[in-house]
């Protein structure tokens with residue numbers, strides 16, 4: 021009744037074939053087809069080899085039962101529907117009405133609706149919880165406001181997490197065609213997902229909780245590698261800073277006004293007629309000199325590179341692309357031409373390895389001249405003046421020698437472009453960590469690039485939207501994300517800018533960006549109050565840099581988001597399940613931004629435990645809602661009892677001065693624990709063991725504070741030498757020991 025090969029179990033009926041692979045105790049791949057075809061994975065799946073666990077198969081009367089240590093999977097022999105059960109036989113997830121259906125237009129899978137909440141789906145507007153919503157995935161350059169969940173935006177993450185009081189699981193539909201997800205809008209009995217083409221190839225990912233699902237999902241789709249430290253700093257962008265004197269003026273002003281900043285972005289106007297890999301000789305007369313001066317001031321420079329290559333035979337990139345046949349072709353095999361910024365343009369076919377290599381090499385001169393990072397925009401790919409905002413679906417790409425229609429390549433085009441850019445960097449500067457920023461993406465993008473959420477607007481609604489959107493992106497495996505601070509389109513104003521910067525310093529990617537023709541959006545453009553408040557919060561971001569870098573380390577190891585919904589940390593507390601306007605910045609800090617005008621107070625929910633107001637030190641009993649004060653210069657922040665924050669002296673830019681010491685802030689509690697990672701922040705030497713990993717913990721009882729500072733790994737010897745401990749809200753410490761040795765409160769520090 022079933023066949024088993026070394027890698028899969030195959031079950032058939034008259035119309036369908038189901039292939040099931042056990043990839044882990046809690047990870048199952050299901051592939052259902054109605055014709056003889058091989059399963060195709062997209063670029064999203066990074067893992068090529070699995071530690072296949074022990075599992076059993078039994079041929080029962082009506083079903084085939086597969087059992088791992090954590091899961092039972094039942095395949096109904098009659099209709100090939102699948103049920104996933106826990107070890108005790110409780111249903112976690114089961115197909116509805118036969119499960120997978122094929123039609124002329126799509127393939128879809130129906131599931132019984134037993135979930136209370138759905139999270140994930142990456143970059144979507146609306147609330148955090150997507151239960152009852154219908155969403156589609158098709159990368160789209162959407163310039164109009166992004167308020168509804170139904171809007172197609174720039175990125176596609178066909179991944180969701182289903183949760184109820186009993187179970188948590190994830191499903192990743194590994195299909196790059198336009199996909200759809202009805203999470204209980206059509207019916208309260210079932211939900212369904214599918215795609216307009218391609219295969220029903222999905223991964224079922226079970227977990228004890230959301231954390232484990234995200235960890236298992238990123239086990240499949242990959243995790244970020246550590247970014248260079250400078251990209252965790254403050255970044256300033258504008259469409260466009262031009263001419264070069266203006267770029268230098270903005271940079272100097274940051275330094276004069278003592279507002280930390282690490283990066284300046286050059287938008288499309290630095291180019292000659294929007295031709296990628298060129299400089300506008302009139303406005304950037306001596307770009308090398310400009311780059312040199314920026315370097316001297318401690319700035320890094322990121323330039324925009326769009327995929328559209330201007331159709332101009334005198335332009336070397338176009339000429340080469342045509343001569344080598346590197347551009348995407350139309351259905352007749354003729355190079356496709358679409359209109360974008362440079363006018364008529366052609367689009368490299370990044371699905372081809374040779375094209376990626378060529379494109380990567382085009383960055384060589386830029387990088388050698390001193391460009392530090394690349395910003396990939398318009399890579400949905402966007403095409404102006406077409407009803408679909410992109411190229412025809414029957415355009416032709418080539419992947420591994422096979423023709424692939426654009427309708428299949430569309431959603432993954434940006435990942436291949438980001439891969440080309442990252443690989444180019446790695447060839448040019450092999451021991452430097454690259455930085456690529458992307459607008460479009462598909463699942464798995466975290467392996468190649470950070471992302472930002474495209475053209476938002478200077479609206480309070482969009483400040484609010486930033487929170488659930490970035491949290492869901494984080495739950496979808498991409499921890500390195502941010503929104504244009506202050507809003508891209510429309511004039512920002514003082515109060516909105518202040519509230520936005522207050523929140524944004526706690527988002528993983530911090531960049532102010534604004535559109536052409538809008539009011540200036542530098543922190544000083546709104547007057548002294550905004551300037552002072554911006555300085556205060558940007559400095560706080562720099563102070564918290566070791567803490568933030570530690571979160572990136574954890575993201576690189578486990579795939580955990582940096583900006584986390586409360587439900588990620590407090591899943592058992594059902595009050596957290598729908599909260600979308602507060603978030604955790606790592607485990608330690610609860611952030612509750614003010615996102616409405618003229619508000620000086622806001623309601624904050626604090627989960628179980630004691631929480632301390634970061635600003636006043638006042639304690640609050642959790643599992644309660646509080647109305648807290650939030651005058652314009654204050655964003656409500658809370659630290660959990662026993663929380664540990666790591667801080668450094670703020671600097672004008674990262675690496676300005678050698679760090680002599682870090683402070684370890686210990687918040688009152690019985691115990692606490694913290695993992696601290698350190699390396700040079702720029703090279704790949706850490707992969708050869710040149711890094712430090714410290715386990716910092718404390719126990720506090722009857723006035724006695726016992727601190728442990730364990731070196732789990734000590735391979736980086738140029739790091740910080742002194743760790744100073746500061747105690748927050750304790751009032752009765754009588755004795756302190758570090759690693760068993762008594763120390764005085766005033767000199768409570770450890771020298772390495």
Ligand SMILES: OC[C@H]1O[C@H](O[C@H]2[C@H](O)[C@@H](O)[C@@H](O[C@H]3[C@H](O)[C@@H](O)[C@@H](O)O[C@@H]3CO)O[C@@H]2CO)[C@H](O)[C@@H](O)[C@@H]1O
Pocket residue numbers: 161163258259287288324397398402459474475508533535536
């Ligand atoms: O490099 C410049 C910026 O490019 C991106 O934003 C642009 C967006 O992608 C385009 O679609 C376009 O929007 C136009 C819109 O499509 C059209 O219907 C009409 O209403 O006019 C709009 C404005 O021209 O322009 C956007 C830039 O204004 C990118 O997302 C930005 O970050 C870049 O700065």
